[in-house]
Each structure stands twice: as structure tokens, then as C-alpha cells.
Amino acid sequence: MSEPIIRLENVCYRYPRTKEYVLKNINLEIQKGEFVAIMGENGAGKTTFCQLLTGIIPKEQGGKLKGDVYVCGLNTKQNNLCTITQKVGIVLEDPETQLFTTKVKNEIAFGAENLQKPVNEIQEMVEWALEVVRLKGFEERHPTALSGGQKQRVAIAAALAMKPDILVLDEPTSQLDPIGTLEVFEVIKKLREDYGLTICIATHQSEEIALFADKVAVLHQGEFIAYGTPQEIFQDLETVQKAWIRLPQVSELALYLKDRGLELNGFPILKEEGSQMILNELSKQKRGAAANG
Numbered sequence: 108m109s110e111p112i113i114r115l116e117n118v119c120y121r122y123p124r125t126k127e128y129v130l131k132n133i134n135l136e137i138q139k140g141e142f143v144a145i146m147g148e149n150g151a152g153k154t155t156f157c158q159l160l161t162g163i164i165p166k167e168q169g170g171k172l173k174g175d176v177y178v179c180g181l182n183t184k185q186n187n188l189c190t191i192t193q194k195v196g197i198v199l200e201d202p203e204t205q206l207f208t209t210k211v212k213n214e215i216a217f218g219a220e221n222l223q224k225p226v227n228e229i230q231e232m233v234e235w236a237l238e239v240v241r242l243k244g245f246e247e248r249h250p251t252a253l254s255g256g257q258k259q260r261v262a263i264a265a266a267l268a269m270k271p272d273i274l275v276l277d278e279p280t281s282q283l284d285p286i287g288t289l290e291v292f293e294v295i296k297k298l299r300e301d302y303g304l305t306i307c308i309a310t311h312q313s314e315e316i317a318l319f320a321d322k323v324a325v326l327h328q329g330e331f332i333a334y335g336t337p338q339e340i341f342q343d344l345e346t347v348q349k350a351w352i353r354l355p356q357v358s359e360l361a362l363y364l365k366d367r368g369l370e371l372n373g374f375p376i377l378k379e380e381g382s383q384m385i386l387n388e389l390s391k392q393k394r395g396a397a398a399n400g
Contacts, residue, residue: 110180112273112305113137113160118174120155120164129155131329133174137322139272142299142306144316146340147326148351153309154200156326157277159183160307162191179272193222196266200278202258205265211237211253212246215264222269229268236264239302240294256287260294267298274298276308280315288312292319313355317341317376325350342374357381 118133130152137143145153158164162183165172176183179194199205208214215236219229237243240260245253250261259279266274276295280288292315298304299319310316316323316337323340325333327350333340341347341358354362357375364385365371371388375381 109139111136111177112139112179113307114175114177115159116175116177118159118172118176120159120172121170123169125170128171129329130159133331135324135331135334137305137307139305140299140303141321142295142319143308143322143324144320144337145307145309145324145326146311146313146316146350146352151326151350152329153326154277157197157275157307157309160273160275161195161197162186162188163197189222192218192271193269194271195273195275196269196271198259198262198266198274198276198279200281202255202262202282205262206250206258209249210246211242211248211250211261214250214261215268218265218269232268232270233264236267239267239297240264241290254287255283256290259283259287259291263291263294263298271304273305273307276306276310278309278311280310280312288315295319311353313341313353313358317355325352338374338376341376361385 113136115133115135118130119128120130121128133156145156147153155164158168159176160178164170166188172184178191181191181194183191206214208217212233215233216229219232237246240263242257242260242264245257250258253261263274280291283291295306295308296319299306320337322334323337324331325340325346332350333343333346341354347354355376357378361371361375361381361384369385369388371384373384375384
């Protein structure tokens with residue numbers, strides 16, 4: 108297997124003027140092109156983890172960092188933020204805090220302009236990023252006139268214009284309605300599938316993670332307590348309850364039916380598989396009743 112694109116080795120971190128470490132004994136490897144979700148209760152350390160990957164911690168936040176964080180082969184302690192942000196893009200929870208220009212095209216070009224990229228290269232990157240996030244034709248629109256999902260897609264486009272290898276998203280859909288949430292996740296899916304971008308997302312959105320993610324890392328009180336596929340994580344009910352992770356609705360339905368005597372052949376995390384399992388079991392019971400009748 109090739110060298111992981113993200114690697115954390117024995118990482119512990121505490122903020123300035125505090126004694127307690129908010130991240131403890133973090134060891135994790137993420138391969139190039141993987142879609143990894145970071146899940147856990149509020150206060151588990153998800154935002155701190157995201158900021159570690161971008162170099163914001165400890166470069167801007169200060170505090171005490173033990174261990175090492177590597178992104179694209181770069182140790183975040185030994186490289187400046189300008190170097191790291193060309194490898195790692197970040198999208199925050201609230202799109203309003205990231206948008207501050209008067210036109211969508213200016214917003215997307217801002218980061219590349221600060222790096223003093225050639226004008227023609229910036230124009231090409233802006234056009235490409237708009238195409239990827241499905242906002243072609245919105246170039247002259249004012250960001251405040253957009254829907255929540257569109258604003259977050261502009262924020263993603265602004266990160267993409269830097270041509271990063273890794274995209275880190277910190278609760279990017281927590282303030283969006285279901286339509287906006289689906290819009291954002293579909294864009295993230297396209298980035299991973301069409302462009303091989305490595306995705307690391309902190310989120311509570313279980314349905315979308317069941318559908319799109321390769322792996323889930325569960326944070327609890329600053330430590331990773333589980334790591335596996337969405338199927339492996341969601342059916343580990345002890346871990347799910349401990350970390351206050353909400354199950355996909357179809358999984359909750361399966362557990363409800365099991366409590367009432369309907370034994371499904373498996374543990375569904377996707378709607379389609381859940382529907383099929385329920386239909387199969389009902390059909391089986393119907394055939395059994397007919398045979399005994």
C-alpha cells in the first residue's frame with residue numbers, strides 16, 4: 108500500500124491557557140482518494156481535529172501539540188500555513204463566515220489571488236471550480252443572495268480553486284435544510300469520484316455518510332474509539348450509543364422491527380437495502396403462514 112496522504116502519530120493537543128488535552132493519543136492513516144467521516148458527540152474534538160489537518164493548529168491557535176501530523180508528506184509543524192493550504196483546503200460550518208466579497212467569482216478567486224497566481228490561471232481555476240460545484244452562471248451573483256446550500260458550494264469552490272489534494276469539511280451541512288445538505292454531499296461525492304480528492308468530513312449526517320463514506324472514525328472525549336466502514340460502525344451499537352451517534356433512520360427502523368419479532372437478514376444502513384430486507388422477511392413469513400394454513 109502506498110504512503111498515506113494523511114498520517115497522525117501519537118497526537119495530543121491542548122489549547123492555550125488550558126491544562127486538559129482535547130485530543131489524546133490520536134493515531135490515524137487516510138489513503139489518497141478516501142472519503143473519511145469523523146463522527147462523535149458535540150465537544151468530542153471534531154473541529155480541533157479538522158484544524159490539525161490544515162496547520163491552523165498549532166500555527167494560529169497556539170497551545171501544546173505533541174506528536175506529528177503529516178499531510179501530503181509534509182509535517183505541519185515544520186511547514187508554514189501558505190505551503191500547507193496549497194495542499195489542504197478547508198470548509199467551515201457556517202458559510203456566512205467564509206464569504207466576504209461582493210461577487211461569487213471574486214470569492215472563488217480570492218485565495219489564488221493571494222498566492223499571486225497568473226491571472227489566466229486564476230480565471231481557469233474559477234471556471235473549473237464553478238463547473239464542479241454546479242454553479243456555472245452564478246459568477247456575478249452576490250453571495251448573500253444565494254441559498255444556504257449554494258453558499259456552502261461557493262465556499263467549497265473557493266477551496267477547490269487552490270487545487271488542494273485534501274478537502275477538510277467541518278460540519279458543512281449542520282445549518283442547511285435537507286435539500287442543501289444533499290446538494291453539498293453530491294458535490295463532495297463528485298470531487299472524490301471524478302478528481303480523486305481525499306475527503307475528511309466532520310459531520311452528524313448518518314444517512315449521507317452511510318451512502319458516501321469509505322470509513323468512519325469515531326471520536327469520544329478526544330480519543331478515537333472506533334474506525335471502520337459505515338456498516339461496521341453503525342451496527343456496533345455500543346460504540347454508537349457511547350459516542351451519541353445518530354443511526355440512519357432505516358437502521359433505527361430495523362431495530363424497532365427486531366424488537367417486535369421481525370428478524371431481518373442483516374443490519375441495513377441504506378434505505379434500499381432496508382426496504383428489500385423487510386420485504387423479503389415479510390414474504391418469508393407470508394409463505395410460512397400459507398404453508399401452515
